[in-house]
Amino acid sequence: MTTTESAPGAPQAEEPRVKVRGAATTIRFPFVSMVVLGLVVLVAVFAPLIAPHDPEVGQLSNKLIPPVWQEGGNSDFLLGTDTLGRDIFTRILYGARVSLMVAILATGLAGVLGTIVGLVAGFYRGWVEIILMRITDMTLALPLMLMAIVLVALLGASLTNVLMVIVILLWPYYARQIRGEALAISEEDFIDLARVAGLSSPRILWRHILPNVMPTIGVLATLQVALIILLEASLSFLGVGIPPPTPAWGLMVADGRDILGRAWWVSIIPGIAIFGVVLAANLLGDWVRDRFDPKLRQL
């Protein structure tokens, strides 16, 4: 703690502070991203209505049919079938459910947990902060993918475990960022003024700090959605994520790995689905960040 006596200040602009500078690159509203993500949500919700086949059971007689536009394709199986004769199109639709569910739940849980920890650590100084931040830093000091692989492997591959592990590994990102924000906001004069007005600490936290970190939480959440989808897909691909026969995209990519030469579509089509969704989520995240919280551009 040091005293900061403000130096005789220069007069500041009378006009509202102009936002130039930094990475506020004009990213236009990510219309395409919104359409893609909206589509994925719709597909996920209505998968049972749209899907032409059963996602988990196929007929071996139908195995490895190429997509409809290739020679030997069959309009019954738009995107072809896998080694067990399951319709890839159907599995992609159902796979969207898995990806979205993991992404939304993990983002939400990690966000709530991290925000609480971050706010408490940023506002109440002393040993509470030290302990919380040590735990946060310790978790952050571990390689994400490695820990995810090992934890899921130890706990056993299941949807719940994947979700839990992702939350355990990702909440510290919120906690650290939110704590920093909370610290910065605590320095603002309006917090002192709220004290002078007689507000209690919990009230200040609720009325003044939380509303001002909300944009950051939103930005982090949008950015993490993409990361989580990618992480879940990688885990499933490695065989330590969602267990078969659930149609998870990562798992589907792994299915076709050994027959890449003969049947590229088994791997590549779900891979493109992952890529598309992650790309859309990333672009949206970038836009949200630049629009609402340019300070965070380094994430």
Added chain:
Amino acid sequence: MRRFILARLAQAVVSIFVLITVLFFMVRLTGDPVERMIPPQVTEEMANELKAAYGLDKPLLVQYGVFLGGLVTGDLGTSLYFRGRTVGELLSLRILPSLELSVFSMMFSLLIALPLGVYAAKYRGRGSDYVARIFSILGGAAPSFLVGLVMLRIFSVQLQWFPTGGREGLLSVVLPTFTLGWFVSAGIMRLTRSSMLESLYGDYVKLARIKGVRESVVIWKHAFKNAALPVITYATVIFAAVIGGAIVTEYVFAWPGVGSLLIRAVIQRDFPVIQGAVILIGTAFVLCNFLADLAYAWINPKIRYTR
């Protein structure tokens, strides 16, 4: 400065210790490794014998002590799958290939990302900026297993330019390096670009121009040196990306590194090997972070000159 180094070193050691401890107890508490491994038809007697052979019949804390003692002497235990081979032996064969892949990809991504980031910032909003940003956006969104598989399909299966896997000769390193390097460079480029933008608008850059310094010197000497600071700070993120990406990339290309050993051990439930691999990768990760901190302190005179 010395104090700073010592403090960071202590932090790194504590991190590694916590990692090891947590790992040990997690492995033991999530189920007896031998029981998970042995086939159901094995009699209890044989199982107990096996447990005794691996020292699993002793109390947990004693096991922990033995485990720590083993660590100190470099003994990481024996593999459950490859009978009779020690974990240390298995790992030592894998370290060099892993190191090779990481170093190649890191160099590749730095060579691409730093200049790209700098020029994207300088020509912000123009052609080269867009090229750079598309490169990084795609790299950040494409899962490395997909990139790897597409590469394999096109360059190995179709064109047969490169081997489909393994580590034989220089050619075999090209595809894994690109796959891992692209993913990593996406992050570095974004960081470099944004921190360059910040420093290009700084007053000291203005002052350099006022002094009549040439534009290229303004950019590389004045702006870049300060822009590099946050990039180094975020080296943590970058190393995490290399190490995480390396596991997947090694697996896709059947690269004989620690990552693919780990995945195989996970599938085979070979717990001593998992433990060993995690300790190795985790330690490397923590050490890299420590080195990044040092580099940061060394570049940043504000830390260097505060004892």
Added chain:
Amino acid sequence: MLLEVKDLRVQFHTRRGVVKAVDGVSFSLDRGETLGLVGESGSGKSVSCMALMRLVEAPAGRIVGGSVLLDGQELLDLSEREMRQIRGGQISLILQDPLSSLNPGYTVGNQVAEAIRIHQGLRGRALRDSVVEILSQVGIPQAERRLKQYPHQMSGGMRQRVAGAIALSCRPSLLIADEPTTSLDATVQAQYLRLLSELQQEFQFGMIFVTHDLGIVARLCDRVAVMYAGRIVETGSTRQIFNEPAHPYAKALLATLPSLESRKKRLLTVSGQPPLAIDLPPGCSFAPRCPEVMDICTEEFPAEATTGDRHRVLCWLHSPSDEMSLSAR
């Protein structure tokens, strides 16, 4: 005449429209003379200064017209390469904040040396001696020892002296000081102002001193130019402006100064706020706040009225056709 600026115009293209940050600025300056450039934030003072060095942030900002003659040489026509020789060589600038204007990554010695190396081509021992000399000249004690220090190891006053050393290291004929003392304490500001005048005595450079503090103008400057919304609304000798301000805005600025003498009396005020340069009212930009506003003020921009002794004003109260009457109405 050392410097002659005629009808300088700078525009910024922003998403909200074209900002005429500097809109036809003219003034001149002799060697050894100090011009105080006074105005509120956003009036275009700093942009004008950067424009003199042709350092308006591209691509948003552009010098769209006018002429800048330094020793008779048109700066706006020079190539970028020739202009680099002028910057730091013949024209120097001291920025407002000495903390952010020095590069945190290099030693003080290195940063002072850079300009000398570029413009005078000195190397090695000679360069080092020259750096030490200029640092001592700006009053940095034990300059030799300071060479290896980083900016963050110095106090604010010392840093601003270093900035001064960088600016003066190549003996410029024109020094622009953009509010160099606003971040300094009063007693340190006094030291710095004294230093600047002493150095000016010695080197006889012309100086443009940008400030919002009329007291500094009174103490330091020979002449004053008052800026409002991108234009110089009045310029003249410091005495003329302080004794007989002609433009209502200049009058207002002087009248609003608090002091011991004004104790417990009401200060005169100008209502309203300075306009944004983006949507300037038609006619005179000051008209909406002017206590002496007339019909014509909101319709047409006033032409310049001038008297013989370089006292000029942009105001309908002083019609250019008549003999200028400074005690208007």
Added chain:
Amino acid sequence: MNDAKPLLEAEDLHKHFVMTGALGFGGQGVVKAVNGIDLRLWPGETLGVVGESGCGKTTLARLLLLLESPTAGRIFFQGNEVSIDYSREQLVDYRRNVQVVFQDPFSSLSPRMRIRDIIAEPIRSAGEQSAEEANDRVGEVMSQVGLDYGAHADLYPHEFSGGQRQRIAIARALAPNPKVVILDEPVSALDVSIRAQVMNLLADLQERFDLAYLLISHDLSGVAHLSDRVMVMYVGRVIELAGAESLFSTPAHPYTEALLSAVPPAHPDIESQEIILEGEVPSPIDPPGGCTFHPRCPYVMEQCSDVAPEHGELEPGHGVSCHLYPGSGTRSWQQVAVGSQ
């Protein structure tokens, strides 16, 4: 003015901050930001506090606002001791009566609250008024500072200019009907032409509601214009305290003298005698021994580096801490004037 008891009183206030190393261990020193300050603020008066950076004036304000707890010393309001450690109920009365306006009009207003809620906050937290009464009060204070309730109450801070924001901050401070308002550099962030508007407003409000102001500023002319008495601080201590006219016309302490001379004159024809001090304000981490001003003092004597001078009265109402005036007043004004030749 002096017939009543002082409203706000501070007795030998100290605030020391312990500096810790970058990683949180190893004490690196103690910043004596405020180092023994006595202060009395009477009803309806303006006490100016001037000093350069690091003199402790902002810390003093934070202590008086009960935002920091003093390392030593006591604070009284209307004769009753107050402390940051008191229960909320006991503090309500103090919080309502002692309000503040800070320097930065941008940082003072929470960006995500409407003006109405910002101004109402200090009334609501006291919890004595109904929502309607609070709203009426908001309208009342807004018109007192020259804002339009109908047009402005539902806007957010970013829709206002700096000058207007400062008016909002003043309205908020006035809302609970305080007796004391601490003004921490209230106009220094504003443009020159806006400053005068806000200073007039402050003077009007003071007269209308009989407010006591503690005006903290580095701007001597502003302080001279508004203050009845002025306190000069240097590195955590009060070195001179006097009525404004007396202080500005006959400063006693060499530092005050230099500080006044450092203020540029209001007119080019005023021949001011400049006293240029050597060096800069010392850091409060490791201030010089004895009189903290001695390394820069033009009249420095032997004892100055060893013994810190006592605060003594030169004449009633004019106190100074300086060895030039042993036993306060033995060395006359004329002698000092001669010394400065």
